[in-house]
Amino acid sequence: MEQPQPHVLILPFPAQGHIKPMLCLAQLLCNAGIHVTFINSHHNHSRLIHSIQALSCYFPTLHFESISDGLSEDDPRSLPSFPDLVSSIKSVTKHLFRELLVSLNRGSGPRPPVTCVIADGIMSFSIDVAAEFGTRVIIFRTFSACCLWIYLCVPKLIAEGQLPFGADDDLEREIEGVPGMEGILRRRDLPHACRSKQIDDPLLQFFVNETLAMTRASSIILNTFEELEAPFLSQIARLVPNIYTIGPLHALTKSRNRISISPTSSLDASLIKEDRSCMTWLDSQPLRSVLYVSFGSLFVLTRLQLLEFWHGLVNSGQRFLWVLRPDMMSRDENARDVIPSDVTLGTQEKWCIVGWAPQEEVLAHPAVGGFLTHSGWNSTLESIVAGVPLICWPQLSDQMVNSRWVSEIWRIGLDMKDTCDRSTVEKMVRVLMEEKRAEIMKSVDQFAGLARDSISQFGSSNKSLQKLIEDLKIL
Numbered sequence: 039m040e041q042p043q044p045h046v047l048i049l050p051f052p053a054q055g056h057i058k059p060m061l062c063l064a065q066l067l068c069n070a071g072i073h074v075t076f077i078n079s080h081h082n083h084s085r086l087i088h089s090i091q092a093l094s095c096y097f098p099t100l101h102f103e104s105i106s107d108g109l110s111e112d113d114p115r116s117l118p119s120f121p122d123l124v125s126s127i128k129s130v131t132k133h134l135f136r137e138l139l140v141s142l143n144r145g146s147g148p149r150p151p152v153t154c155v156i157a158d159g160i161m162s163f164s165i166d167v168a169a170e171f172g173t174r175v176i177i178f179r180t181f182s183a184c185c186l187w188i189y190l191c192v193p194k195l196i197a198e199g200q201l202p203f204g205a206d207d208d209l210e211r212e213i214e215g216v217p218g219m220e221g222i223l224r225r226r227d228l229p230h231a232c233r234s235k236q237i238d239d240p241l242l243q244f245f246v247n248e249t250l251a252m253t254r255a256s257s258i259i260l261n262t263f264e265e266l267e268a269p270f271l272s273q274i275a276r277l278v279p280n281i282y283t284i285g286p287l288h289a290l291t292k293s294r295n296r297i298s299i300s301p302t303s304s305l306d307a308s309l310i311k312e313d314r315s316c317m318t319w320l321d322s323q324p325l326r327s328v329l330y331v332s333f334g335s336l337f338v339l340t341r342l343q344l345l346e347f348w349h350g351l352v353n354s355g356q357r358f359l360w361v362l363r364p365d366m367m368s369r370d371e372n373a374r375d376v377i378p379s380d381v382t383l384g385t386q387e388k389w390c391i392v393g394w395a396p397q398e399e400v401l402a403h404p405a406v407g408g409f410l411t412h413s414g415w416n417s418t419l420e421s422i423v424a425g426v427p428l429i430c431w432p433q434l435s436d437q438m439v440n441s442r443w444v445s446e447i448w449r450i451g452l453d454m455k456d457t458c459d460r461s462t463v464e465k466m467v468r469v470l471m472e473e474k475r476a477e478i479m480k481s482v483d484q485f486a487g488l489a490r491d492s493i494s495q496f497g498s499s500n501k502s503l504q505k506l507i508e509d510l511k512i513l
């Protein structure tokens with residue numbers, strides 16, 4: 039009789055910062071001979087079609103399915119639409135996910151029935167759906183352990199009266215009651231939703247409820263490495279049954295793929311088409327001279343913020359490469375039209391602007407010497423691996439605490455949260471690129487080394503991956 043085979047169904051939240059690490063994990067599991075079905079929204083599936091075709095060629099056990107996210111094709115999916123997306127997923131996607139599970143479990147075609155669901159940490163409905171079928175669920179949290187630990191502590195902070203506070207209250211005040219963060223965590227470092235005076239603020243409730251739901255899964259996966267976040271991993275381990283710490287996933291995946299990937303191939307699963315002209319521009323820049331500026335895939339800027347950044351960057355006298363996405367402005371404007379018209383657009387000697395960059399390659403380029411970022415977790419990890427120091431300008435969720443840890447604990451960069459004026463931008467850039475560069479680079483090099491060690495053959499993240507693979511093969 040034929041042995042039953044493992045088949046993992048992976049369900050990411052339909053956004054770039056969630057799809058990318060989960061697709062990395064999918065590749066690692068396929069390398070171990072496991073069948074994986076990766077679910078995208080219809081909207082993202084069509085945007086990823088080239089990556090999907092390339093990945094399906096390279097990994098014979100990797101399959102793709104798509105279901106609706108409940109929004110229409112033309113609806114925006116950037117940050118202001120996040121609440122609409124969350125509620126449509128809850129009302130529409132949940133049922134479609136159940137139907138897909140039923141159909142895959144019929145076992146028709148080359149794939150065996152589903153043996154495990156690996157679902158995004160903000161798609162907790164999957165825990166209930168999988169339970170109907172008696173299928174094991176592992177939750178994948180795509181952001182930092184330090185942020186996960188804060189969300190787990192929010193009910194306690196509410197009970198102790200430390201929450202709520204309003205955005206006008208003293209944001210410098212220390213937060214007590216998050217073990218391991220004493221003396222470091224201030225109100226302003228909590229996820230932005232904590233600044234609401236209303237404890238029933240829908241966004242805060244959403245993140246807290248999704249976090250608590252996670253404790254019902256059989257295990258959780260975190261895209262981090264032990265040497266970076268050990269204190270929080272041990273705190274979280276007291277509340278969840280089992281943690282696999284497998285990160286930085288992008289680097290682990292690249293080191294394990296036996297295929298040679300040409301830089302122009304689309305295996306990186308970008309939802310926006312990359313403009314590779316910036317790589318040619320970087321080739322002509324001096325060593326470590328360029329500040330890379332990117333605020334991730336969701337972030338939206340006001341006209342005023344964009345102008346303050348622009349003037350601050352130009353006044354710093356440093357070279358910069360800036361990613362301005364076409365959907366980046368809070369009003370229906372093109373970011374490039376907002377930049378003062380006395381400056382000719384296009385590739386200049388000192389700066390270059392693109393709509394979307396091949397970020398990992400940019401960070402690995404010898405001309406890049408710093409990264410001005412919103413501190414999304416993927417960007418933070420990618421910068422750590424590349425050994426590039428950071429200036430953090432966080433706006434929400436995990437970004438708020440990531441930036442605090444970057445500046446105060448890991449000491450690999452600077453935190454400029456809650457400020458956005460040209461003189462601060464100029465000063466921060468000068469400090470990072472010149473004044474404190476040598477000092478910051480000592481920690482940057484140390485953490486880049488630790489990240490490399492964690493994904494090596496005997497490293498902590500690789501061991502955790504091997505354990506996950508073994509566990510998935512036990513049916």
Ligand SMILES: O=c1ccn([C@@H]2O[C@H](COP(=O)(O)OP(=O)(O)O[C@H]3O[C@H](CO)[C@@H](O)[C@H](O)[C@H]3O)[C@@H](O)[C@H]2O)c(=O)[nH]1
Nearest residue numbers: 055180181332334335336361394395397414415416417437
């Ligand atoms: O020009 C660009 C800009 C970005 N990226 C990639 O896009 C991803 C962006 O991810 P991240 O840095 O995590 O930012 P967001 O897209 O904003 O991610 C969301 O999801 C993350 C994971 O949960 C959270 O940490 C963030 O706070 C949340 O905003 C990274 O892999 C980048 O390499 C590119 O490839 N090209």
